[in-house]
Each structure stands twice: as C-alpha cells, then as structure tokens.
Amino acid sequence: MIIRTTLPLVAEFGAKVTTAQVARAAGIAEGTIFRVFADKDELLTACMSEALQPDAVHADIAAISLDAPLADRLVEATETLSAYVTRIGTITGALHATGFRPGDPSTSEAPAPDESTSDTPTPGQSTSDEPTSDAPTARPAPPPGGRERAMMGTIAALAELFEPEVAAGTLRRSPTELATALFGMLTVLHRPGLPGPPSATDLVDLFLYGAVTREEKS
Template sequence: MTNPTGRRRAPAMSPEQRRDMIVRSALPLVVEYGTSVTTAQVARAAGIGEGTIFRAFGDKETLLAACMAEAARPDDTLAHVAAIALDVPLEERLIEAAEALRGYLARMGAVAGALAASGGLRRPPSAASGEGVGEGPQGGSGRALSGREASMEATRDVLSGLFEPERDDLRLPPERLAEAFQFLILASGRGGSSPLTSAELVDLFLHGALRGGEAG
C-alpha cells in the first residue's frame, strides 16, 4: 500500500536508539533543572509523547540515572583523543587532548552538580547502564575494574599514544607521562576562579615552571 502523503517514513528506532535519543534530549534539561525536571519537559524536548518515556525507562529516576551514566561515559571523548593526528607537534596534540578531556569533565560535572544540588539520585547510575561496580573490564592484575578505574585506565592508554612518536626523546616512558598528564588535567578542573588555559597547562607540563626551561 502506498503512502498517501508521498512522504517516506523515517525508519523505526530500536529500543536502545530511542533511549539514547531521550537521554540526549534530557541532558540539557537535567543541567538546568536537576531532579526537578519533569518527564513532560523531556517529552517536549524530544518531540515524543510522555508515555514513550515511561515505556523506555519505567520511571523518572531510571531516566535520571541513565542521564548521569551517559554524562560519565567517556567513549566519544576518548575516540576523539585517539584520533588526534600524530604528525602535528606534541604540544598541539596535548592541547587538543586537554580541551577534549576538560570539556568532558565539565559536562559530567554540570550534570552531577545539578542532580546533587536538587536532591541527588535515589538510584545509582549503574541501575540504568546495567554494569555494576566491579563488573567492568579486567585490570592488569586480573581483578575486575570499577567503571571509574576502567575509564581512568582507558584514558591513560589513549594519552600514551600521543607521546609515542617522541618516545626516544622523552625523559620518562609514554605511559608514565600519560598518567602524570591525566592527573594534571583532573587537578586543573578543581582550580580557583581563574584556571589555567589548556595551552598554559600544556606549556607548564612540557617546559616546567622556570624561564629558560623550554626544550631546545
């Protein structure tokens, strides 16, 4: 039977695609309203009926937990860092990586802060993601890693790759430098009212605090 309107129907979403779409629509509202956001607001933002949200998540708490899990998921950011071209100077590579990682931390902090300020989650994010603490990937010792540990390890791995082209000129192995750089990025997000820019942070990391410390 032909479509009387002449328009082609958009392909139906899978349940997972629909949940992802709802979460992405909800995230800006969660940052603005925290736990006070309503499913009606999310439905309007997503362009769907409110009932679709409850069919996808069951209740608002599960949706909020899914939003926190999505904000904490580093996959897209790590893919960006892993794709940074290695034929540009190391300083440029690290600045781009720092910008990507700091942006991820800022987004995650905005969602977590809004939820905490408005009462917090009554259900942990793992309830929405299906992965509990300790059920993640295996670490080097064979023990199961928590989601946070796995994320930290994955970040160190992609950062190590940025140092590889200069391995023979480095004072420490890429893995050690990646760990130090990672902690510097984390610490920079906890600064005062005037944090270092990514360029300043990378310059300090590569050349030190003293004038004349630039590499020759």
C-alpha cells in the same frame, strides 16, 4: 533520543526536571518515556552514565595526528578532555545539588496510572509505540568500577600521543606516567571551588616545561 534530550535539561534543572518537560522537548507523549525507563530515577541514572561515557573522547584523541608537534597534540587532547570533564561536572553537579542519588526511591517519579498507557500526545508529539533508540542503552546504574575503567582508558589514549617521542628516545618518563600526570593536572584544575582552569595551551606549557623559565632550568 530521550537521553540526549534530557541531558541539557538536567544541566539546567538537575533532578527537578520533570518527565513532562522531557516529553515536550523530545516531541513525544510523556507515557513513551515510561516505556523505556521504569521511572524518572532510572532516566536520571542513565543520563549520569551517558555523561560519564568516554568512548567519543577516546576516539577523538585517537584521531589526533602523530605528525603534529607534541605540544599541539597535547593541546588538542586537553581541549577534548576539558570539554568532557566539564560535561561530567555539569551533569553530576546539577543532580547532586538537587538531591539526586542513584537508587534513592525518594527521587523516583513513577508514571501516574494514565501516563504509561496514554497515547494522546500534545501537538507535534510522536504516537509511535516502537522502542526508541535509547532502549538498548538505558541502564539502572553505572557498572561497578566503571569510572576507574574510563579513567584508565583515557590515560591509555593519552599515552599513545607520546609514541613518536618513544621512538625518538626523548622522553624522561614512560608514556603512561606522563599521561597520568597530564590527566591528573587537568582533572584537579577543574574541581569546583578552584579558580577557572588555565587554557589548554597554558596547561600543556606548564606540563612540558615546568614552573621556572627554561633558562633557569638549564
């Protein structure tokens, strides 16, 4: 609950978000946050890890029907991935823009002496001492290589969408090569400073049919 509540606040305020703001939004006493996280630095790092988690994205891609036309499958997957990439960019961009770096003690906000022990909530706040649902998922930093594993998992999920074409023998490249190319196009086009990315439909059309008209290609 704490991480889910904090994510939109991080998107708005970056590392300048306060634990008091988080507590008010979550409806809990501020000291409850510090029963789950050692300090604000650890909370923000957990938010970064949560933003990077691709499990829900992979599940959504796996749920796409292989009976649909290839273009429709890829458009649906691209829309899902675009939302994921945008979420990552929003959270990490807001944190970096406000000076947050995981492990930097200057960004930590440890509890004041009366915060971690106070059980006096503001109206509407919970006084429960039970661990929140965030406790098992709170982690001090993303594991080494986590971003690479997430990327490879995403490419593998995309590659599965080409299985009907593999069976039909209509692919010019391997599913992994095609998935890597599509994922690469999508992530590059979402980089800050570039014009707004094309729609999922336009991106898939470019991916499948290239830069010239089909008549010219033939």
